[in-house]
Amino acid sequence: MTGEDREEDRGPEPGHEESDATAGTLVPRADGDGAWYRPPEVTRRNVAKLLVGISGLASIGSIAVSAVTGLGDAGLATGASQLNYQNIYVQGTYLVDVDGNRLDANSALPPGQGKETTVLPEMQGGGALKVSEAVTLLLRFSENQFQRPTNQAGTVRGYVAYSGVCTHEGCIVSGREGQNLHCPCHNTVYDPLSGASVVGGPAPRPLPQLPIGIAQSGNLLLATGPFSGPIGPQ
Amino acid sequence: MSEPDPDDRPDRYAESRIYRWLDDRLDLERPFLGKAFPEDRYGSFLLGEVALFTFVALAVTGTFLGLLYEPVAAESWTYTGQASQYAGQTLPGAFASVLRITYDVRLGFYTRMVHHWAAYFFVAAIGLHMFRVFFSGVYRNPREPNWLIGSTLLLLALVEGFFGYALPYDNFSKTATSIGFEITATIPYLGQAMENLVFGGNFPANAPAVLARMYFYHVFLLPAVIAGLVGAHLAILVHQKHTEQRGGRGSSEAGPDEGDESVIVGQPLFPQQAAMSLVVFCFTAAVLSFLAAFFPVQRIALVGPASIFSTPPDVSPDWFFMWVFGALKLVPSSLGSFGRFLGGVVGPSLLIVSLYLWVFYDRSETPVHFAENPLDRPLPTAVGVAAIALIAMLSIAGMNTFVARTFGTTTAAVNPVLLVLTAVVPIAEGLIVYAMLRRRSRRRATGGAAGASD
Numbered sequence: 001m002t003g004e005d006r007e008e009d010r011g012p013e014p015g016h017e018e019s020d021a022t023a024g025t026l027v028p029r030a031d032g033d034g035a036w037y038r039p040p041e042v043t044r045r046n047v048a049k050l051l052v053g054i055s056g057l058a059s060i061g062s063i064a065v066s067a068v069t070g071l072g073d074a075g076l077a078t079g080a081s082q083l084n085y086q087n088i089y090v091q092g093t094y095l096v097d098v099d100g101n102r103l104d105a106n107s108a109l110p111p112g113q114g115k116e117t118t119v120l121p122e123m124q125g126g127g128a129l130k131v132s133e134a135v136t137l138l139l140r141f142s143e144n145q146f147q148r149p150t151n152q153a154g155t156v157r158g159y160v161a162y163s164g165v166c167t168h169e170g171c172i173v174s175g176r177e178g179q180n181l182h183c184p185c186h187n188t189v190y191d192p193l194s195g196a197s198v199v200g201g202p203a204p205r206p207l208p209q210l211p212i213g214i215a216q217s218g219n220l221l222l223a224t225g226p227f228s229g230p231i232g233p234q
Numbered sequence: 235m236s237e238p239d240p241d242d243r244p245d246r247y248a249e250s251r252i253y254r255w256l257d258d259r260l261d262l263e264r265p266f267l268g269k270a271f272p273e274d275r276y277g278s279f280l281l282g283e284v285a286l287f288t289f290v291a292l293a294v295t296g297t298f299l300g301l302l303y304e305p306v307a308a309e310s311w312t313y314t315g316q317a318s319q320y321a322g323q324t325l326p327g328a329f330a331s332v333l334r335i336t337y338d339v340r341l342g343f344y345t346r347m348v349h350h351w352a353a354y355f356f357v358a359a360i361g362l363h364m365f366r367v368f369f370s371g372v373y374r375n376p377r378e379p380n381w382l383i384g385s386t387l388l389l390l391a392l393v394e395g396f397f398g399y400a401l402p403y404d405n406f407s408k409t410a411t412s413i414g415f416e417i418t419a420t421i422p423y424l425g426q427a428m429e430n431l432v433f434g435g436n437f438p439a440n441a442p443a444v445l446a447r448m449y450f451y452h453v454f455l456l457p458a459v460i461a462g463l464v465g466a467h468l469a470i471l472v473h474q475k476h477t478e479q480r481g482g483r484g485s486s487e488a489g490p491d492e493g494d495e496s497v498i499v500g501q502p503l504f505p506q507q508a509a510m511s512l513v514v515f516c517f518t519a520a521v522l523s524f525l526a527a528f529f530p531v532q533r534i535a536l537v538g539p540a541s542i543f544s545t546p547p548d549v550s551p552d553w554f555f556m557w558v559f560g561a562l563k564l565v566p567s568s569l570g571s572f573g574r575f576l577g578g579v580v581g582p583s584l585l586i587v588s589l590y591l592w593v594f595y596d597r598s599e600t601p602v603h604f605a606e607n608p609l610d611r612p613l614p615t616a617v618g619v620a621a622i623a624l625i626a627m628l629s630i631a632g633m634n635t636f637v638a639r640t641f642g643t644t645t646a647a648v649n650p651v652l653l654v655l656t657a658v659v660p661i662a663e664g665l666i667v668y669a670m671l672r673r674r675s676r677r678r679a680t681g682g683a684a685g686a687s688d
Contacts, residue, residue, distance in 0.1 A: 006270040006502040007490065010475060010603065072430040098543060118543050132412075132438055132542040164543075168574065169416045169562065171409055174544040177644065184545045185409060186563040187635060187645035200646025202563055202577070204570040233416045234571055 085163075085231045088134045089210055089223035094122040095138065095161070098130070103221045105214050109140035111158055114179050114192075118164060121223070133231045135164035135172055136210055137181065138221070139192050149195040151228065154211025159221065161210040162196045165232040168203035181207070205229070270500035271507040272478040278366040279476070280514050285359035287518045288352045289464065295349040296453065302339060304331040305449035307403055307441035307540070317535045328403035328445060329539040336534065347526035353395055355522065357554045360388045368618050370605035372477040374598040380474070383467050385589045390460050395552055397452040402532075403445060408540035409549050411444070412437050413562075417578035420571065438542060476500065479605045495603045548635060557625045558582050560632030563645075564653050585621070592617075612671035620664030627656040 026036045040046065094102050097119060109115050116139040120128040143158045150160065166173050166183040173190065175182035180199060181190040188201030196207035208227040215222050247253035256262055272279070304311070306327025313320045313330045315338035325333070335342040364384060367373050373381035400411040415437040419425040429436075435443040475498050483492055483499050490497045501507050537546055551559050558578065565577035596614050608615045630637065631652040638645045 005499055006268060008268070008270040008475060008498050008500075010496055010498055068431065071434075072427050074430075074434070130542065135543055169413045169578075171413065171545040171549075172543065175547055184547050184549050185413065186559070187649075188567075189644075189646055198567045200644065201649070202565045202567055202573065204567055204573060233419065233574065 083131065083133050085208060085227040085229060087226070088129070088231070089121050089136075089226055091223065091225050093223045094215070095119045095136070095212065095221040095223065096122045096128045098128055100127040102218075103138070105157055105159065105219050105221050108221060109138065109159070111140055112142040114139060114141050116176070116181075116192075118174075119161070119221075132170075132172070133165060137162050137164045137173065137192075137207075138212075141193060145193055147194050149197065149206075150193065151195065151209050151211060154209055154224065154228075156213050156221075159212060160192060161212045161223075162190075162192065162207040163210065163227055163231050164207075166203055167205040167207065167233055168201070170232045173207065205234070266472070267502065267504040269472055269503040269507075270476065270498050271503065271510075272476050272498060272500035273483075275479060280510070281359055281363035281366055283511055283514050284518050285356060285363055286464065287515045288356040288359055288522070289460070291348060291352040291519065291522055292356060293457065293461075295345045295352065296457070298341075298345045299335060299349060300453050302331060302335050302342070303401065303449075304328060305401070305446045306331075307445040319535065326403050326539050328401060329534065332402040332404075332534055343530060344526050347530050347532075348522050350532055351522050351525040351529075353398060354553065355518070357388070357391050357395065360384070360391055361554075364388065365618070365622075368592075369608040369611075369615060370477070370479075371596075371608075371611055371614060372602065372605050373593050374596065374602045376474055376601050377470075377477075378593040378597070380467055380470050381593045382590060383463050383470070385586075387460060387463050387467065388589075389586060390456055390463070392554055394452060394456050394460070395554060397448045397456070399552060400445065400448045401452060402534050403441075403540050404534040404537045405539065405541050405544065405546045406534075406537050406549055408438055408441075409545050410551055411448070415444075417562075417574070420575040421579055422575070438540065441540070475603075477603055477605050480607075493604075495601070498603070550632070553629070556632035557628035558632075560628035560630065560634070560652075560656075563634055564628070564631045564649065564656060566653070585624075588621075609671055609674060612668050612675065615671060616664045616668035619667045620660040623660040623663045624656070627652070627659050631656055 025041075026038055029035045029037055096102050097117070100122070102122065103119065109117060116137050119136045119138045120130065120134050121136070123129045138159060138161050140158045141160065143155070145158070146152055146155055146160065154160070162173075162181070164172050164174070166185065166188055168183065168186055168188050171183050171185035173181050173183045173188075175184045177189055179191075179193070181192055181196065182188075183190075183201070183203070186202055188203035189199050190196040190203075190207055191199045195209060198204075198206060208229040208231060210227050211224045212221055213224040214220065247257075253262070260266075274280070304327045308327065309324045310327040311330035312322065312324050313333060314322065315334050317333050317337045320330075320333060332346075335346055337343070367381065367384070396410070396414060400407050415429060415433055418429050418432060421428055433444050434440075434447045437444045478498055478500070481492065483490065490499060501510075550556070558581075561577040561581045562574070563577075565573035567573070569576065608618075631649075634645045634648055634652055637652070638648045641648065
């Protein structure tokens, strides 16, 4: 090292010095190891300190609790959603594309190829309900390809519909891995031919199935009931 | 051994009236300009400075970006800039403002990328700085408070990263934020309350309210807390003084003994250490600048604005969240919702809590002022190595898509293997390190002088 080095005193080691104001009488420890200590004494000063401490904590605590719950309630006021799996689709809700057009069963998807498209429920008075809970995957296979636990009565002409919201962390299941549905977030793989059951990855539940049928007039796809279970992570 | 004379001030600046004026009032020499910075053979004592300088870079570039960014999730902005695929489209205000910063504002892309890389380096420098402190055992008495403050700074840096990721409101942002939102919901009993408290609404349904709040957190609340804690960290450092590495004093001088704990020997802050710090600052700035210029990542124009209809392929978090991402991916489907709580909340929290509690486990009753050789501390070093291995394994699991692609198989096939490795590798590495270091210390104890040669 060079002559320009700086030496600094670290100063005295910090000790535990007894303060005279709080010092009590020295008494030997009960375990008889020869050490002495000062037991706390019940003095007016100590009782007053305790009371000041309790009242201070109580006042700060009550304000903090009120403020925190107030913030939480305010968050809730903007956050509560009236939508759930039972009312996003009901019997007779038409399936529409993202632009709000109803889907013709003959032309929505080619038969038998397993292709998919994103559909949404039609709102009352027309137009698509564009919220993430309502995102639905419509796929078309051949009619005889479906296996249990697919709700076969809820499929029509090879069409099957599932919720597009991953039951793991709520991402949109927008990828494919061969014939299977693949969530890009954490790589959950669902088998659309077996009721969208989980065949790989961390998701705890299959995608809820939406039972679909064809309207008596106009060959249009519609829901024949609500989703089979809660949407997204629970 | 002679005590340094407190009044032995250098008279180098005696002719400077400004210096004398300030020194008369602030006593510059004693606590500040004369603060001793010990010799450091490895340069590892400078990692904390790198963290500090990246924070400065974040504040400066963040100010630039904050003046141009608009925290609006609603489709409110008809974009007319140079990113041609969005020309004439009405986009979320936040996304459009970041597009504008990136493609239409002079120096905008560069500034945004410096901010991005500085954020990566901020977390990395804090992490490496903590490795240095951990492995040399200098978090012990009397420096526990600074370890606790430092751990909090690491945590806040991660949270800053999460909120900052949300702000451009591209499709990656939306995905990451909704995952954070859903993880919060898995906390038993408190989940809903925490969601309301932290996010202030459902995401993405109430994105306008949530995004404005993320902006407030990211540009005001957390930076203010971080700046305050950095100040406290440094004030405690000045008060407690640095630790020293053994053998740095040079025995030929008429200075204090090698092992004298009552003094600290090093170079004064001004001018020697200040010159070194300036070099470190310039080097940090140069590296950030280089990366910003040649590695302009986060191309939001390619990802597109937040969409409720899709999740982009190969979506992944920033590197410092890759381990949490991995934990979420590894949890077996059979554990159900509780598995999501385990992977998203319990696992990461356990690691963070053990970071805080460690100083109360490995403690010293007497003050420690010398950095130790990690090889002389078998248990702490083994635990540190195991912890690093765990984070590394979880991060690899977070990239299981690429692992599967590399081996030409599916993620479903590699997940069980990664799960086993994540459990086994850290424990195995920890045990190996522990056994080897124990053997080393036994050999040194019995070998005596023979062992001193290595």
